[in-house]
Amino acid sequence: MTGTRSASEKLFSMATVRTYRGWKAYLLAVLAVLACFTLRAALELIGHFYYLPMVPAVVVTAMLARRGPTLLAIALCIAGNVALVAREGLVDTVVNAGLFLVVGCVIAEICWAQRRMHRRSIELTRTLAGRNAVLDTVLATVPVVILDREGRVRRLTPAAAGLFGVDGPRAAGRPFADLVHGFDLARQGEQASNGPLEAPTGHWIGRRPDGRPLVLSLQMGVMPEASEEDYAAVCVTDLTEAETATERARDLDLQLHQVWRLNSLGEMAATLAHELNQPLSAATTYLQASQRDIERAGLIGQSAARTLELAKGQILRAGAIIRRMREMLTSGKRTVVDERISSMIDDLRPAFALIGRERGVEIRTVIANNDDFVRAERIQFQQALINLVRNAADAVTARANPVVVIRGEALGEEGYRVTVEDNGPGISGDIESIFRPMTTTKSSGMGLGLSVTRTIVENHGGTLTVGRSDLGGAAFTVDMPRGGEAP
Incomplete structure (x- = not known):
């Protein structure tokens, strides 16, 4: 050149x-x-x-x-x-x-x-x-392969040779199907149209000498005055990294979903333990009173007393089971390490994009990536944040220009602050009530989302508060501490 x-x-x-x-x-x-x-x-x-x-x-x-x-x-x-x-x-x-x-x-x-x-x-x-x-x-710079009418390689650009890991001059004369599995120029030529080539499995699979597979997208153009030597040009796009990133996003979404289910079960167990503790204690007291009354009857009431003792033991056992479930699901041991807020949020960008597309909401991130180390369990923190973003997106769907902004700023030695704010209607009435279990404004909600989110944040030693956003809606603020093990 x-x-x-x-x-x-x-x-x-x-x-x-x-x-x-x-x-x-x-x-x-x-x-x-x-x-x-x-x-x-x-x-x-x-x-x-x-x-x-x-x-x-x-x-x-x-x-x-x-x-x-x-x-x-x-x-x-x-x-x-x-x-x-x-x-x-x-x-x-x-x-x-x-x-x-x-x-x-x-x-x-x-x-x-x-x-x-x-x-x-x-x-x-x-x-x-x-x-x-x-x-x-x-x-x-663009991977392009020139083919003859038989589907054999005539020439490869340097980018194409590097992509397939072959020597350009030596690859000349080889069938293109040796490089891309299942490619048939005769069948593709019957489409009689220049543009993207559809593979039977959605994407084409490339072959490299080192055995590493390639996920490819192909676009073919037939030359206007094609000769026997140069018939078609195939532009190759490498989708391997994009597919790998998509697969990682799917895995992360699956992990978040599983953690969310466990956290929801834990919150439900905690709520049930709290609500059932009083009636179970009252039932135990009544059984003890009945047991004393029957014991006064002498030998005639001994059999009934033994039965009441067994019933009381089962009630106490039920209470212990509920308490163990609560401890296992909400206060189990977690792997808390030093994590960067910016890195954890970068992993969630595909999830944010999906939420934005599904609800028609613009989701922005303004994260300061300096001095953003905190002690956290990565998946748990990401689940808490994704729940706040989902709630904010649901709150602004009726707006003309719905916006959700995720901001992050360092607080020095005190820690790091992440704020999720929106331009929705905001929160009216008793603000603290939205964190109570079984409290929801959604027709299909269980009322556990914000309660679980606050539990996760507090288990990390942080705080979750809500206030008014400069955008006009609600602003949920998560303050994460710098060091020390989470309680």
Whole structure:
């Protein structure tokens, strides 16, 4: 590409003709006429010449200057001839001067047309050189494979050779199906349309010598004047990293879903333990009272007393089971390590994008990635944050321009703050009530979301509060501590 550019620059410099303007152009006309008169004087030694030696003056001036200097050159030629050459009469002088004027103007027009064509050719040459440079750049960076009518590789761009891990010249002549599994040019050519090629499995699978598979997207174009040598060009797009990222996002979403289910079960167990503890305690007290009354009956009530004792034991066992479930699901051991807030939120960007598309909401992230280390269990924290974003997105769906903003800022030694705010209607009434279990404003909600979220944050030693957002809606603020094990 460097050689092509240098050759083009040399061509432009050789083909460019200098144009004289201003007084230099008129001086050029005078000098050209004087030179031609000098030439004619020299030619007088071998014969008589009149206007013919003056033609070069008109040609030189017309090629190097504009109309004014050219007309001056013609006028000077006529004036010089009239003054220096004796004619038979006035008619002869006028006729010859008029003929030279017409011939000179015609020659000048031809020269000017030649100059216009010259400039146009230079512009076209520059345009073609620019397009060639762009094409060379594209072919150097985009994986493209040229195929013949049999589906064999004719040429590969360096990017394509690097993608498939092959040597370009050695790959020439191989079937393209050796590089892309299941590719059949004859079947693809029957579609009779240039554009994306659909694989039976959705994506094409490429083969590399090292055994690493490639997930590919193909676009084919048939050349307008295809020959037996070059028939079609296939543009190859590597989707391997994109598919890997999508798979990681699916795995993360699955983990978040599983953690959310466990947290919801834990919150439900905690609520049930709290609500059932009183009736179970009352039932135990009643059984103890009944047991004392039956014991007063003597031997007759001993059998019934034993039965009541068994019933009381089962009630106490039920309470212990509920407490163990609560401890296991909500206060189990977690792996708390140093994590970066920016990294945890970056992992959630695909999930945020999915929530935004499903609900038609714009979700922005403004995260300060300096001094953002906290002690956290990664999946648990991400689940708490994703729940806050879902709630905010649900709250703004009825707005004309729904927006959810996730902000992050360092608080120095105190920790790091993450705020999820929206431009929804906000929260009215008792703000703290929204964190109570079984409290919800959604027709299909269980009322555990914010309760679970606060539990997760508090188990990390942080706090979750709610207030008014500058956007007009609600703002949920999570303050995470710097160090120390979470309680």
